[in-house]
Amino acid sequence: MAAKSRPKSDAPDVSDRVGRIREGVTAAILEHRLLPGTKLGEDEIGEIYGASRTLVRTALQQLAHEGIVNIEKNRGAFVARPTPADAREVFEARRLIEPTIVDHAVDAVSPAWIERLQQHLTEEREAELRGDARASVRLSGEFHRLVAEMSGHSIYLGFLKELIARSSLIILLYRRHDTPACGTDHHAEIVSAIRMRDREAARAQMLSHLNEIEAELFLKDPAADELRLADVLGA
Amino acid sequence: MAAKSRPKSDAPDVSDRVGRIREGVTAAILEHRLLPGTKLGEDEIGEIYGASRTLVRTALQQLAHEGIVNIEKNRGAFVARPTPADAREVFEARRLIEPTIVDHAVDAVSPAWIERLQQHLTEEREAELRGDARASVRLSGEFHRLVAEMSGHSIYLGFLKELIARSSLIILLYRRHDTPACGTDHHAEIVSAIRMRDREAARAQMLSHLNEIEAELFLKDPAADELRLADVLGA
DNA sequence: ACAGGCGAAACTTTATACAATCTTCGCCCA
DNA sequence: TGGGCGAAGATTGTATAAAGTTTCGCCTGT
Numbered sequence: 001m002a003a004k005s006r007p008k009s010d011a012p013d014v015s016d017r018v019g020r021i022r023e024g025v026t027a028a029i030l031e032h033r034l035l036p037g038t039k040l041g042e043d044e045i046g047e048i049y050g051a052s053r054t055l056v057r058t059a060l061q062q063l064a065h066e067g068i069v070n071i072e073k074n075r076g077a078f079v080a081r082p083t084p085a086d087a088r089e090v091f092e093a094r095r096l097i098e099p100t101i102v103d104h105a106v107d108a109v110s111p112a113w114i115e116r117l118q119q120h121l122t123e124e125r126e127a128e129l130r131g132d133a134r135a136s137v138r139l140s141g142e143f144h145r146l147v148a149e150m151s152g153h154s155i156y157l158g159f160l161k162e163l164i165a166r167s168s169l170i171i172l173l174y175r176r177h178d179t180p181a182c183g184t185d186h187h188a189e190i191v192s193a194i195r196m197r198d199r200e201a202a203r204a205q206m207l208s209h210l211n212e213i214e215a216e217l218f219l220k221d222p223a224a225d226e227l228r229l230a231d232v233l234g235a
Numbered sequence: 236m237a238a239k240s241r242p243k244s245d246a247p248d249v250s251d252r253v254g255r256i257r258e259g260v261t262a263a264i265l266e267h268r269l270l271p272g273t274k275l276g277e278d279e280i281g282e283i284y285g286a287s288r289t290l291v292r293t294a295l296q297q298l299a300h301e302g303i304v305n306i307e308k309n310r311g312a313f314v315a316r317p318t319p320a321d322a323r324e325v326f327e328a329r330r331l332i333e334p335t336i337v338d339h340a341v342d343a344v345s346p347a348w349i350e351r352l353q354q355h356l357t358e359e360r361e362a363e364l365r366g367d368a369r370a371s372v373r374l375s376g377e378f379h380r381l382v383a384e385m386s387g388h389s390i391y392l393g394f395l396k397e398l399i400a401r402s403s404l405i406i407l408l409y410r411r412h413d414t415p416a417c418g419t420d421h422h423a424e425i426v427s428a429i430r431m432r433d434r435e436a437a438r439a440q441m442l443s444h445l446n447e448i449e450a451e452l453f454l455k456d457p458a459a460d461e462l463r464l465a466d467v468l469g470a
Numbered sequence: 471a472c473a474g475g476c477g478a479a480a481c482t483t484t485a486t487a488c489a490a491t492c493t494t495c496g497c498c499c500a
Numbered sequence: 501t502g503g504g505c506g507a508a509g510a511t512t513g514t515a516t517a518a519a520g521t522t523t524c525g526c527c528t529g530t
Contacts, residue, residue: 073251089390093391309521
């Protein structure tokens with residue numbers, strides 16, 4: 001009766017209930033319905049999804065490993081609140097990994113893949129036209145994941161999935177303007193470079209794209225002031 | 236909210252019992268006491284560590300996420316058996332990430348760190364002199380982890396911990412000669428470059444080091460034939 | 471003799487019950 | 501009146517028991 005599992009798919013296990021919980025909570029976090037710092041009670045989530053605490057716990061541990069949830073011993077799970085330092089690390093890692101990923105994507109180019117990428121661009125444009133910021137951020141992340149899948153490197157794909165999840169949280173936290181307009185055009189140019197099998201152009205486009213995303217963020221450098229004050233008061 | 240400490244999920248907090256189980260099983264796998272494909276029964280491990288299956292399960296899930304254990308639905312957990320293709324992916328990722336890591340390590344250089352690195356080199360040399368291959372592989376991995384810690388980038392550190400664990404397994408599986416002699420000298424040269432704050436030299440040394448490690452492996456390209464046959468016969 | 475199916479045992483998966491820990495609120499005392 | 505102490509409540513950590521699935525052996529029929 002249960003849907004057949006697909007172990008060869010990229011998603012580890014979407015067929016089981018743990019996967020559903022994980023996907024649901026992830027979507028809620030990435031679409032900003034759950035703000036950073038929010039407590040994720042086990043009973044609470046379990047009741048929502050009609051599951052026992054055992055399953056909720058498993059899902060939360062996976063999310064903790066992905067970096068979008070923090071688990072504090074004897075305290076519970078909370079939506080992660082990436083610091084500006086975390087944000088810089090995440091984007092540095094992406095600047096390192098993603099140019100290499102598009103490089104491999106160029107090697108794997110095929111009509112089917114181009115078709116899939118074009119279709120995704122259409123979805124992105126539609127979300128943009130609707131002014132749906134949540135969907136835009138989500139689809140933007142999925143574009144990068146798609147390119148990583150295309151590269152065929154499971155290691156890079158796994159790493160990038162983590163980085164994308166954290167990035168989405170970071171963007172929602174530290175975005176300067178409400179305009180998420182930066183993405184689509186760049187994505188189209190990247191797809192174009194991939195289709196023409198122009199490695200250098202693809203790498204360059206991806207790199208400048210990432211730089212622009214980070215430039216849109218407001219990562220206060222000395223942030224320590226108020227944060228340290230809060231810490232001292234808390235301690 | 237006390238944010239003074241950084242309670243990461245898989246932090247080196249070995250005080251808890253899950254961490255002990257994870258470390259113990261990891262050591263057993265990396266030291267080749269548990270061969271790839273070995274089944275890791277929950278009762279079995281639980282009895283060894285005097286823990287309930289709940290804790291064993293948590294540890295096994297973490298190991299699965301690290302890539303050194305495979306969990307098959309309704310079948311159980313098995314020691315991972317990386318394919319040659321996996322091996323190539325792992326080393327490609329290391330060639331990408333580790334030069335950047337040593338780059339940052341150069342920025343973080345300090346007498347204390349140099350001291351720690353030198354001490355590690357001594358340990359490595361001692362293990363080598365004893366002809367203790369298991370300890371050599373383990374210490375070699377720990378050297379790379381040490382450099383990653385020195386870089387101060389938690390993202391890179393997390394990624395590299397995964398890559399190192401898989402690498403150790405790969406080396407033990409596909410090593411050509413029994414001589415693990417390649418490592419120590421290179422490590423010493425890397426430390427030397429770091430101490431002299433020579434970025435380019437450090438990157439170059441790390442890269443050639445990784446290349447030599449991979450060159451020592453026997454990664455047959457069409458591997459499918461006999462390996463699949465063996466699987467069928469074994470099953 | 472061999473192929474196919476039935477059944478039991480072992481294991482994983484899931485749920486629930488119990489224990490330990492933390493938080494919070496109220497009370498008492500200086 | 502303010503602060504510290506303590507008990508009650510709530511929540512997480514752990515263990516154990518019930519449920520479902522797979523696998524292997526055995527048995528029967530051809």
